[in-house]
Amino acid sequence: MNSSWFEEAVGVARKEWTAELRDTSALMTSLVLSLGTVFTLALAFYGRRAEPPAAAGMLWVALLFAGVSSLTRTFVAEDEQGTGDLLRLWSRPSVVFWGKAVYAFALMSVVATVVTLSFIMFMSLPVAVPAMLFFSLAGGVAALSGTVTLTSSIISRGANRSNLSGVVSLPLLLPLLALGVAAGRSAIEGSRIAEGWQACAGTWLYTLVVFAVAPHLFAAIWREP
Amino acid sequence: MNNGSGLLHIPKWLLMLAIAAMTVFYFAVPPAVGFMEPELARVVLFHLPCAFGCTVYVLLAAGFSLAYLVKKETIWEHRAAAASAVSLVLAIGTMTTGILFSKVQWGEWWHWDPKQTAFLIVLLLLAAYFMVRMAFDETVAKARAAAAYSVVTLLPVLFLIFVFPRLPGVSEKSLHPQDTVQSGKFSPEYKAGYLGLFALLLLFSTWLYRMHVKIAVLEEKDKFDDGNLETSDGSTPSSRVVRPVSLRE
Amino acid sequence: MVGGENLGKRYGDRWLFRHLSFEVTPGECLVLVGRNGSGKSTLLKILAGLAPPSEGSAKRPDDVRTGLGYAALDQAVYPNLTVAEHLDLAASLRGCQARTMDLLEEVGLAYASAFPARTLSTGMRARLKLALAVQADPKVILLDEPGAGLDAAGLETLASVLDKRLPQTAVVIATNDPAERRFATHELELV
Numbered sequence: 001m002n003s004s005w006f007e008e009a010v011g012v013a014r015k016e017w018t019a020e021l022r023d024t025s026a027l028m029t030s031l032v033l034s035l036g037t038v039f040t041l042a043l044a045f046y047g048r049r050a051e052p053p054a055a056a057g058m059l060w061v062a063l064l065f066a067g068v069s070s071l072t073r074t075f076v077a078e079d080e081q082g083t084g085d086l087l088r089l090w091s092r093p094s095v096v097f098w099g100k101a102v103y104a105f106a107l108m109s110v111v112a113t114v115v116t117l118s119f120i121m122f123m124s125l126p127v128a129v130p131a132m133l134f135f136s137l138a139g140g141v142a143a144l145s146g147t148v149t150l151t152s153s154i155i156s157r158g159a160n161r162s163n164l165s166g167v168v169s170l171p172l173l174l175p176l177l178a179l180g181v182a183a184g185r186s187a188i189e190g191s192r193i194a195e196g197w198q199a200c201a202g203t204w205l206y207t208l209v210v211f212a213v214a215p216h217l218f219a220a221i222w223r224e225p
Numbered sequence: 226m227n228n229g230s231g232l233l234h235i236p237k238w239l240l241m242l243a244i245a246a247m248t249v250f251y252f253a254v255p256p257a258v259g260f261m262e263p264e265l266a267r268v269v270l271f272h273l274p275c276a277f278g279c280t281v282y283v284l285l286a287a288g289f290s291l292a293y294l295v296k297k298e299t300i301w302e303h304r305a306a307a308a309s310a311v312s313l314v315l316a317i318g319t320m321t322t323g324i325l326f327s328k329v330q331w332g333e334w335w336h337w338d339p340k341q342t343a344f345l346i347v348l349l350l351l352a353a354y355f356m357v358r359m360a361f362d363e364t365v366a367k368a369r370a371a372a373a374y375s376v377v378t379l380l381p382v383l384f385l386i387f388v389f390p391r392l393p394g395v396s397e398k399s400l401h402p403q404d405t406v407q408s409g410k411f412s413p414e415y416k417a418g419y420l421g422l423f424a425l426l427l428l429f430s431t432w433l434y435r436m437h438v439k440i441a442v443l444e445e446k447d448k449f450d451d452g453n454l455e456t457s458d459g460s461t462p463s464s465r466v467v468r469p470v471s472l473r474e
Numbered sequence: 475m476v477g478g479e480n481l482g483k484r485y486g487d488r489w490l491f492r493h494l495s496f497e498v499t500p501g502e503c504l505v506l507v508g509r510n511g512s513g514k515s516t517l518l519k520i521l522a523g524l525a526p527p528s529e530g531s532a533k534r535p536d537d538v539r540t541g542l543g544y545a546a547l548d549q550a551v552y553p554n555l556t557v558a559e560h561l562d563l564a565a566s567l568r569g570c571q572a573r574t575m576d577l578l579e580e581v582g583l584a585y586a587s588a589f590p591a592r593t594l595s596t597g598m599r600a601r602l603k604l605a606l607a608v609q610a611d612p613k614v615i616l617l618d619e620p621g622a623g624l625d626a627a628g629l630e631t632l633a634s635v636l637d638k639r640l641p642q643t644a645v646v647i648a649t650n651d652p653a654e655r656r657f658a659t660h661e662l663e664l665v
Contacts, residue, residue: 004569007566008566008567008569011563011566011567012567015552015555015563018554018555018559019552019553019554019555022554022590023553023554081550081552081553082548082549082550083550083551083552085522085524085544085546085549086549086550086551086552086564086606087567088523088524089522089524089538089539089542089544090539090563090564090567090568091539091567091568092539095567150377151374151377154357154370154373154374154377155357155360155370157361157366157370158357158360158361158366158370159360159361159362160360161360164356164357164360167353167356168353168356168357168374170349171346171349171350171353171378171381172350172377172378172381174346174349174381175346175381175384175385175389178389209380213376213377213380214377217294217373217376217377220294220295220369220373221294221369221370221372221373223523223524223538224520224523224524224525224526224532225523362485362486363485363526364484364528365526365527365528366526369526448484448487
């Protein structure tokens with residue numbers, strides 16, 4: 001990949017950020033929704049300590065829903081407001097995919113940070129191996145960004161796309177959820193460390209596979225050859 | 226393979242006959258040993274072939290979808306859609322027999338058995354595939370989106386069917402007998418039963434699959450050929466053709 | 475050069491058009507006419523590669539980014555980017571020179587270069603889209619209702635932009651406006 005390719009992809013990502021920061025309502029909605037989800041989950045426990053498996057599971061469910069609801073916008077909003085064709089005319093498919101995915105990763109990192117920190121705070125959750133939690137979440141966020149970017153591009157021109165993106169993304173993400181929960185549980189309770197790191201590596205393997213496959217699929221469907 | 230509609234009738238009747246014979250055999254198999262309800266364990270003979278068949282057709286569907294994305298020929302889209310439909314039917318068959326078996330033999334409808342859980346996600350992915358199809362009414366856009374989604378689902382499907390149930394820490398939680406099928410711990414009657422049913426089910430589902438493809442091709446042909454029909458006075462009945470006018474210079 | 479070979483498009487059981495073959499070379503301007511719903515805009519989208527044909531194939535320049543300019547009435551712009559930012563972004567993605575102020579001068583939008591696109595009127599958006607379409611000096615320009623929403627001065631601007639580029643460009647215009655048929659070297663009626 002040459003430098004102009006890189007600049008173009010950065011151009012797409014920067015366009016997304018600029019537009020996002022000028023109209024912060026969407027970003028704020030995502031953050032408030034994520035906080036609301038975490039608070040609702042915490043409220044169900046009302047001060048009682050959650051078992052590590054349950055805590056890890058709830059954290060990932062909150063991340064998954066926050067991610068799917070906010071990342072879907074990357075392509076769905078583009079075709080909803082009618083600007084998708086501009087990108088189809090102006091850019092190479094791989095540039096669009098990577099630009100959007102980088103933006104999705106940045107957005108999701110913000111959301112995941114807020115979700116995780118507020119979750120740990122509300123649930124008074126001691127984390128035995130913070131590094132493991134961090135790396136598994138980072139891998140999960142990357143895989144989530146790539147997957148949802150791809151699925152939302154697949155359905156961005158379909159009917160009922162906003163609801164549909166959840167339906168088509170979630171089953172794809174369930175294996176990731178299983179890996180993330182396994183790593184999260186080990187990280188929180190500090191037991192079965194080796195298994196935890198394996199699951200953590202699994203989230204990164206998932207990311208690797210997603211980003212190896214997704215740009216090619218995207219190029220095949222994004223515009224006419 | 227694509228023609229011979231007259232010849233198709235004989236294999237069809239043979240297939241029916243074989244299914245009848247298999248049904249009799251199904252009840253002739255002696256009750257399995259080592260189950261809570263040995264008489265009712267026979268559902269395995271149907272459950273296993275459904276699961277195998279579903280796997281075969283899920284893989285075929287992803288392969289056909291990939292072929293569509295590469296070749297952009299409509300026939301691959303018809304094949305992918307038909308294979309997905311057949312695999313959905315088989316998946317529902319697997320799930321239903323599995324849940325029945327689970328209740329009767331293990332005491333609960335749902336046991337969070339890794340294989341059962343993994344298969345439910347496969348079922349969700351298949352359902353999502355059809356949701357994608359339903360969201361598009363324009364045929365090419367539908368074909369492309371569905372094909373892309375089908376290829377995306379291949380990786381989780383492979384993971385869920387082949388890797389996840391065998392993972393250390395997961396496999397020992399399974400109530401499914403370990404490697405009974407591979408290591409041949411089935412009694413000879415059972416082995417003959419599930420292999421025979423598997424062969425029959427493959428034939429039967431291939432028949433369904435071929436019909437599905439044929440119908441799609443005929444529907445397509447019907448839509449594409451209407452403009453070429455000639456009326457008795459030799460004109461074409463379709464008024465929606467393009468007419469260039471007043472070409473200046 | 476832009477064109478189609480045996481192009482057809484259908485929605486469900488209904489064919490918009492079929493068996494359509496043509497070719498437009500530099501210096502030629504094909505004007506598509508026909509009643510509402512006859513498929514003019516759809517044909518332009520197919521030529522631009524924004525929609526798939528149901529049968530046949532479209533011919534267009536290999537690199538759409540610099541070889542093809544497209545502007546349509548129903549084409550939206552980014553509400554939160556300014557006029558100038560649209561041209562800068564397009565240039566950086568196309569890998570061509572931005573020429574932002576030159577182009578905005580040409581389409582009469584220089585005064586609005588810092589306006590966010592959501593504050594633009596229909597006519598101003600039409601000018602912006604025209605500037606975006608011709609930015610890379612493409613070999614092919616496809617315009618869908620380019621005069622819609624434009625005032626008298628805007629129509630003159632459109633004429634001068636097109637006249638300047640016609641000799642070295644293949645142009646296809648879809649329109650219901652009789653005035654825009656004056657650019658035509660060829661016409662195609664979709665019925």
